[in-house]
Amino acid sequence: MIWKPNVTVAAVIERDGKFLLVEEETDDGIRYNQPAGHLECREALTDAVIREALEETAYRFVPRYLVGIYNWRQEAKDITYLRFAFGGEIAGHDAGRALDAGIIAARWLTLDEIRALEDRHRSPLILRCIEDWLAGKRYPLELITHYA
Numbered sequence: 001m002i003w004k005p006n007v008t009v010a011a012v013i014e015r016d017g018k019f020l021l022v023e024e025e026t027d028d029g030i031r032y033n034q035p036a037g038h039l040e041c042r043e044a045l046t047d048a049v050i051r052e053a054l055e056e057t058a059y060r061f062v063p064r065y066l067v068g069i070y071n072w073r074q075e076a077k078d079i080t081y082l083r084f085a086f087g088g089e090i091a092g093h094d095a096g097r098a099l100d101a102g103i104i105a106a107r108w109l110t111l112d113e114i115r116a117l118e119d120r121h122r123s124p125l126i127l128r129c130i131e132d133w134l135a136g137k138r139y140p141l142e143l144i145t146h147y148a
Contacts, residue, residue, distance in 0.1 A: 007081075008036055008038055011053040013034075013059070015090065018110055020106060022103050025103075025104065031122040035052055035057050035059075035061070035106075037051075037055070044144075044146040045084050046144070050062075056099060058095065058097040061091070062090075064087060064141070066086060069085075070082070070085065081123070083125055087133055114127065
C-alpha cells in the first residue's frame with residue numbers, strides 16, 4: 001500500500017482585527033477551522049481555496065499570498081495533512097447562499113477569542129496559520145505552478 005498525504009487548502013482571512021473561521025460539526029464534536037478543505041483532482045490550489053471559502057462561508061475570497069505549507073500528522077486517525085494556507089481579501093458576500101453540510105456558521109473572531117477556543121480547534125494548524133499571518137509571512141503565489 002502506498003502512503004499518501006491528504007492535500008488541503010485553507011484561507012486566512014483578516015478584517016478589522018478579526019479572522020474568519022467556520023464553526024462545524026465533526027466526528028469529534030463541534031470544532032473551529034479556517035475555511036478549508038481538500039484539493040480535488042486536477043484543481044489548482046488557488047482555485048481550491050476560492051471554492052472552499054465560498055462553500056463554507058459564502059464569502060468570495062481572492063488569494064493574494066501563500067502564508068505557508070504545513071505538514072501535520074494526526075496520529076489518532078492515522079492521517080497526514082499537507083496544508084497550503086493562503087492569505088487574501090474578501091471580494092463580496094452572498095448572504096443567501098447555503099453553506100456546506102456540517103457548517104454551522106461562519107464566525108468573525110478576534111485572536112483572543114480564537115485562543116480561548118483552542119481546545120475546540122480542528123487542528124493545531126488554525127492558530128499557527130494565524131500567527132504566521134500576523135508575523136508577516138506572505139509569499140508570492142508565483143511559487144506555485146499548476147500544470148493542467
